[in-house]
Amino acid sequence: MSHYHALVWIDHVEAHVMHISPDDVEKSLVQPSHSNHKLHSRVGTLGSGRAPEDQDYYHRVVESLKGASEILIVGPAQAKLHLVKHIHAHDPALMAKIVGVETVDHPTDAQLVAYARKYFLAKDKML
16 A cells, blocks of 8 residues: 555444545455444453453454554544554554544544544644
């Protein structure tokens, strides 16, 4: 991929990965291998009552980010932080490429592209 910037919007149901240049966008959608709709509710089990994180899901998201030099990770809840934790543990070289982690609700893909372009433009001007 010839795109310098990448954005990933992630929750526990899906990840929208976008490689962005000033005049082009490559989009992909990554979904968990199994449904995580009951991620927060394992009633009647010992332990925290939370299902374990889907490491394969995070691994596939990381694979879809290959080729990007700068990465912005966004999302509405904890999945973005779990992705960063996964990257730190399993692909530490990629940590240096993460330029931001932001809370963003549920925008459209077009809104995500606009958000990313604005974010990266402001960041690049600061350098």
